[in-house]
Amino acid sequence: MPEQGREVDAVGGTPEAAPPAVRVEGLGKRFGEQVAVAGVDLVLPAGRFVGLVGPNGAGKTTTLSMVTGLLRPDQGRVEVAGHDVWRDPAAVKARIGVLPEGLRLFERLSGRELLAYTGRLRGLPGAEVDKRATQLLDVLDLAGSQHKLVIDYSTGMRKKIGLAAALLHNPEVLFLDEPFEGVDPVSAQTIRGVLERYTASGATVVFSSHVMELVESLCDWVAVMAAGRIRAHGPLAEVRGDAPTLQRAFLELVGAQGRDAGESLDWLGGAR
Numbered sequence: 001m002p003e004q005g006r007e008v009d010a011v012g013g014t015p016e017a018a019p020p021a022v023r024v025e026g027l028g029k030r031f032g033e034q035v036a037v038a039g040v041d042l043v044l045p046a047g048r049f050v051g052l053v054g055p056n057g058a059g060k061t062t063t064l065s066m067v068t069g070l071l072r073p074d075q076g077r078v079e080v081a082g083h084d085v086w087r088d089p090a091a092v093k094a095r096i097g098v099l100p101e102g103l104r105l106f107e108r109l110s111g112r113e114l115l116a117y118t119g120r121l122r123g124l125p126g127a128e129v130d131k132r133a134t135q136l137l138d139v140l141d142l143a144g145s146q147h148k149l150v151i152d153y154s155t156g157m158r159k160k161i162g163l164a165a166a167l168l169h170n171p172e173v174l175f176l177d178e179p180f181e182g183v184d185p186v187s188a189q190t191i192r193g194v195l196e197r198y199t200a201s202g203a204t205v206v207f208s209s210h211v212m213e214l215v216e217s218l219c220d221w222v223a224v225m226a227a228g229r230i231r232a233h234g235p236l237a238e239v240r241g242d243a244p245t246l247q248r249a250f251l252e253l254v255g256a257q258g259r260d261a262g263e264s265l266d267w268l269g270g271a272r
């Protein structure tokens with residue numbers, strides 16, 4: 001598939017019996033004249049920490065929205081944990097947790113109430129919801145703010161309560177759009193710990209990010225997207241190839257090496 005760019009590995013040793021966490025075939029979406037996703041084929045094996053990276057406007061959010069059942073594709077199909085997202089949405093939604101971009105929460109609930117409500121919507125028994133909510137609030141350092149209304153939360157606190165809500169039912173696959181944006185370094189470290197523990201238990205995390213160092217240090221599987229297409233995907237080491245860092249490999253893959261870094265802004269800076 002030359003138009004899909006280089007596929008650097010097969011499914012990475014996942015046993016035949018276990019369905020991949022995500023299987024995407026011929027996925028496409030356009031908004032008027034703008035092609036946001038231009039026919040993506042992608043297989044993400046289960047149990048991995050997957051990073052979806054790409055420049056602004058590459059189509060990451062549109063892809064994640066279609067994969068998680070939030071946006072209907074124009075073409076193609078998506079399976080998550082072996083279930084078709086658009087034919088069997090209830091089965092998929094029971095198995096996934098989502099932290100979308102521009103997270104919309106029930107603003108007039110407190111953090112604790114939001115988790116109680118989410119847990120009950122997920123069909124968990126009340127006592128179990130309370131137990132898990134207490135643990136998540138504690139681990140994510142939100143216990144002190146649990147009775148504050150969500151509308152009064154900071155950006156980072158909103159990410160953390162959104163993450164707690166997405167994890168509450170212990171999903172098989174967790175999708176996170178820019179989970180570390182607006183999160184302070186201490187909280188980022190906490191979130192990392194939670195996610196590492198979660199994937200170590202066999203679950204899958206798929207997250208989008210612009211921060212290559214973060215992706216390099218967290219992920220064992222990477223998909224690089226540009227202009228609506230997958231440029232490369234596979235184990236981190238293979239996508240990085242001979243490049244010294246993922247950042248360098250990324251710049252080469254998306255064709256941004258040597259781009260004019262502001263030389264044309266001859267009026268900027270200097271003496272007035």
Ligand SMILES: Nc1ncnc2c1ncn2[C@@H]1O[C@H](COP(=O)(O)OP(=O)(O)OP(=O)(O)O)[C@@H](O)[C@H]1O
Nearest residue numbers: 031034035036054055056057058059060061062063
């Ligand atoms: N609702 C929409 N209406 C019109 N165009 C859209 C819409 N959503 C996305 N697009 C366009 O589709 C393309 C892909 O956008 P998308 O948000 O998926 O990119 P992204 O990789 O998530 O970018 P970023 O890293 O900046 O968040 C862009 O050109 C964007 O302008």
